Amino acid sequence: MLDPDALRALSELLGGDREALAELVDAFLDEAPERLAELRGGADRGDTGLAGRAAHTLKSNGMTFGAVELASLCRRLEVAARAGELGANRDLIDRVDAEWARVRHALTALRGGAPP
Amino acid sequence: MTRGRGSASILVVDDDRLNRTLLARTLAALGHDVVMAANGREALDLMRAREPDIVLLDVVMPELDGIGVLERMKGDPALRSVPVIMVSALEDFDSVVHCIELGAEDYLQKPFDPVLLRARVTAGLDKRRLQQLERERVRNVFARFLPEGMVDEVLLRADGDLRLGGVRVVSTALFADLRSFTGFAERTPPDRVIAVLNRYFGEMSDAVLDNGGTLVAFLGDGLIAVFGAPIECDDHADRAVAAAREMLRDRLPRFNAWAREQGYAHDFRMGIGMSSGPLMSGNVGSERRLEYTAIGDTVNTASRIESLTKELGRPVLVAESTLDLMKTPAADLVYVDEVTVRGRSGSTRVWSLA
Secondary structure, eight states: OOOHHHHHHHHHHTTTOHHHHHHHHHHHHHHHHHHHHHHHHHHHHTOHHHHHHHHHHHHHHHHHTTOHHHHHHHHHHHHHHHTTOOGGGHHHHHHHHHHHHHHHHHHHHHHTTOOO | OOOOTTOOEEEEEOSOHHHHHHHHHHHHHTTOEEEEESSHHHHHHHHHHSOOSEEEEESOOSSSOHHHHHHHHHTOTTTTTSOEEEEEOGGGHHHHHHHHHHTOOEEEESSOOHHHHHHHHHHHHHHHHHHHHHHHHHHHHHHTTSOHHHHHHHHHHHTTOSSOOOEEEEEEEEEEEETTHHHHHHTSOHHHHHHHHHHHHHHHHHHHHHTTEEEEEEETTEEEEEESOSSOOTTHHHHHHHHHHHIIIIIHHHHHHHHHHTTOOOOOOEEEEEEEEEEEEEEEEOSSSEEEEEESHHHHHHHHHHHHHHHHTOSEEEEHHHHHHOSSOOTTEEEEEEEEOTTOSSEEEEEEEO
């Protein structure tokens, strides 16, 4: 779910500061539901700008924690949003939601101090 | 602001809370002082309140994006020189190229590599320090001939370029000459001559700068100054007269008292002449040898009026052109005569200080 190499790199970046890591996990856990709502809402309303930005942020956040699959799905959605082809990629949004549920679970465990 | 060596003030701009926090935490772990902004507008407000040493700027943001922030920074003389490192995902590569063209220093790809982050921030900060040293050097060049309060404004207008663009403004040119100095110099040891001259120029330069004038040149025992250039002002004529008054009433007696204390039985006198009108001024020379210069008919006239002080037996002569431009009439100006100025057709009336 979360790439151990990415998590190790992140931990090094923070100088091994557990508190800082927890702060980052919290930020992701807090913000992601809003981004997911923007992604779906943007796609529903044809607001490709909003959906594209939400996909962009989720992708970037996902990569930070090594959530490779989530990041990959979001990258495809971001590209689709730019091309104005979100309508044809609705299934990707469903897959992002499902993948997020798994990532959230792993992040919560990480937050609780599970070894990466 | 006091900071430890190697520590800098860094502004992190990113609408994405996670990324913002990550950058801030990483930079803080490197010992930097980090300020965060969640959008472009907030970033500009923060920068204007306190100029950061470097800015890490996200490209994709709602409302005002990274490109918009960069454009505004480059259009603002106070923020133009702050190095900016764009932070972007690979997909924004075209935008990054555009940002570099707009003047961004470098870019960092998300998710960022800590080694690259450190290297780019360090390089940006090195550039910033060099810039600050250069700015200081330019400032010192200008501070030699400009009043303190004018230096920053001139620097801002010159945009850090030593070669101040020429301007043509209505101003007042003033010439001051130390009388009978040549004879004194001939019978005095050279080192003492230079000491006396420096003392004299120190006093007179202060009279010019304290009254808002610009020192143009020292020629032998003469001094040239302009008032109202390179920064225009309404009351340049009044300021020039005030400077002449200060030279004659305060500075010259103080200089003479000093000379007597030094054992010179010589009573120095001065001749001061001024004229007003359009003149051109600017920096000329090379980066290594630079002088501020003023040219034009007004300058020539001031010089010739100054040379008339001797024959008319008046220490100060003010041309009619200066009197006409004074904002507040000076009660101590008395009419002297109508004189013919060499090289000019017609005559000019002149006034002196009572």
